Amino acid sequence: MQIELDRFHLDLEAWARTYGPMYAVNLRGKDMVVISDPALVREVLKRRPDQFERDSDMKIKAAEMRFDGLFTAEGAQWRKQRKLMTAAFVPKHLRTLAPELVEITERLRGLWLERAADPERAVFDVHADLRAYATDMTIRVAFGEDVDLLRKGGAHPLLENLEGIFPTFHRRLMAIVPYWRYFRLPQDRTVEGQIDTLRAEVTGRIAQARARLDADPERAPESLLEAMILARDEDDPKLRLDDEEIYANALTLLVAGEDTTSNTAAWMLYHLAREPALQARLREEVDQKLGSARVPDLETLDAMPYTQGVVREALRLRSAAPLAFLTALEPGRIGDLDYAVGQSVCLLTRVGALDQAHFGCPHAFAPSRWIDDQREASHEPHDSKSLLTFGYGPRLCPGRALGMFELGLVAAMTARNFELELGPELRAPGAEPAEVFGFTMSPSPVHLRLRARVE
Template sequence: MAETTTEAGPQERAPLPKGFRSAEQGWPELHRIPRPPRRVPLLGDIIGADRRTPVQDSMRYGRQLGPIFRRKAFGKEFVFVWGAALAADLADEARFAKHVGLGVANLRPVVGDALFTAYNHEPNWQLAHDVLAPGFNREAMQGYHPMMLAVAEQLTGHWDRELAAGRAVDVPGDMTKLTLETIARTGFGHDFGSFGRSRPHPFVSAMVGTLSYAQRLNTVPAPLAPYLLRRASRRNEADMAHLNRTVDDLVRARRAGDGGGSGDLLDRMLETAHPRTGERLSAENVRRQVITFLVAGHETTSGALSFALHHLSRHPEVAARARAEVDAVWGDAELPGYDQVARLRYVRRVLDESLRLWPTAPAFAREAREDTLLAGEHPMRRGAWALVLTMMLHRDPAVWGADAERFDPDRFDPGAVRARAPHTFKPFGTGARACIGRQFALHEATLVLGLLLRRYDLRPDPGYRLRVTERLTLMPEGLRLHLERRPARAGAAAAPALGEAPSDARCPVRGAGD
């Protein structure tokens, strides 16, 4: 989801508008940090690298080189960190702040200074955060719950039809439809009609295009990008234009009184003034925030659900334990209440363990607010930055044990969580700019896993081997599951139908938290 914000801090300065700053600027003793052994002049560390999987390539280098290492590409050096002690030091908000670089900065042409992509010194992110944060409090979440159920009913209806036809389900595709409809409905009162389409909604296609293009920009020298990516650049311009048109139409309809959200996120963007300054979001910033929420609000959650369903299908003993919890907590009712979702503690552990192994936002960058020593050892000048590889941090054997690659939800048993050092589990980023929609995503994902476990047995394709596609976020590629419908529980027939809320349900939380 989009990220929250904090005060700008002492690193305020005019950011570089294009390209990415070389990490060696500000790392006085860069030579002390290991690097890959076979470096090609001018091109850098490209031997064995795949431009389609830069994060997974970096994981491989991390295993070889240790908890801090560097890679060079086209004359620019980048520092990567995954050791728990180093990552914990970078989490110190007094000395480090979010760094907007690499693929994140490449998204600024479409979303500018929205919550996720704003530089620390830009004022609009603080304004947007203060206006929008109440939209994720408990009262607001309770208002979203019936709409989440309504979208889940569309998913299960679709899966029932696939099951009746003897077809396996397209997990990443269907989770993308689910999460797009959920954030669109709850946040903006809009229905994309995703489950009525045989192909992805054009908004999803445009979104995937912009994310993929942003990552691809990292794989070519910045001066040559206009020439090497000419065709891709034209396609990206068309994708950005489609995103803008979609959101402009949505906002125009809301201003005209068509499809009012009764206090949803879009109403907040359009109607709510800052509680202290009275300032409102500009029309341009509203567009940027809506695109950010629609993209980030569904892309990461769909990946988290897809990885969780993959692991559940491969670990029937875990699925059985999680299903038993759902049956015990929800009883015979088909329609769980908001508080019943929070009581699915083992299901939540399944989700957390999936996010540990495959955090769908696989890295985050931190920059020094002042001249400092990272972990008391590596000098960093003000503005120097490093990329924390979340997937490797989550696999650090010093924290997670020699079996860190093994899927085990009991790693998130309360006792195990208390025994671990802080800052070792970071699927939503860190600090004051960690994900503003974390509770929204966790509630949605836990609810959906509970509903699917209760309704279906999940059967994997025996020949499938997990492949992960990267487009700034991570998603299992080509994941399909076979379903078996579980028998209805006794007494469930008299319960309300799943997702009873109508498809045009509106958010009933106007002013929640104000």
């Protein structure tokens, strides 16, 4: 009864500060070891997938909701999917897609210029627009479709059916009794209907993509879906992803890509709105690098270290993935703990990034800490290995480069074109959006005022 589902990560992090970097908790009748020391977290993550796997309960419930792709795959299934998904995520595909992702960012700029020009719309929840933006980006990357939710608004079958998946997954993970296997509440029936619709939408697109590729065998992939269909294992060219694996991974990309990117981008803009001096410093770099352009391309963004620092600070302070649940596959030792087969482990991936032992002034939003020749003495130590938002070791997130690119686009576009201010309810001392946990961590509404820059 001590646990509140929507702030579960904060409870575990607070207990780590009270009880230390390794403690035990009984959760749903199961003894679980909670580890927050970043060196130990990295050690556990390096032992995947042979010595640790994702919590079995999580795998079962992900399979029930039919998004058990690379995220929950283990053993031989994971090795197969990882090889082929890595082939699909090669940098050349991102570079091919980059101009269209820049165009979608231009649309976000246009929408925000309209809002800034209207006094009644100039203060708004940026997270809502960023969700539409991230969905446009994700659907373009995954399926090669330009749905343009930013300008068209309204409902889209992929977006409206994504809404309940992560919150329902989190609620089921934390449930003491899996009641939905015996009877379904209205919210369960709603989400399962959404999953059925998503399945029809995605499998239809897989069939269409296969038809396009069969009709033109020399066609280069124009989406991640086509890249997954074409992916081959260099050691075994016959090894390919089947339609079920492609579906599960496409759905995982849709759910995770929209959710994590929009959450982090909203937090990033909130922190910039709180710090006018940092906004000015970011704007100085962006203006210098972009010249007359309003949105950077991939090459320009690569040459903007302060912008990249802004992104990394948002990832450090407001990780969208602050928890990881694993199970030991064989006995072993981690730190001072001897563990047995089946030991449940929860990794707190953010605690080290908020610890003075790893980052000086850990609660300050300080982008320059990521630039070696600009780091202030007060921001030492600087343990970059303790930034674990994308994981670590063999199962580092394959979408990391795409996520960094999208966040960099948002940061640079906003600084180039707007001045950010906190909305009225966020100006009070101590006021800030709440961290809400629903398997990923998102902000409560982030109401900001955007003013178009006058040059």
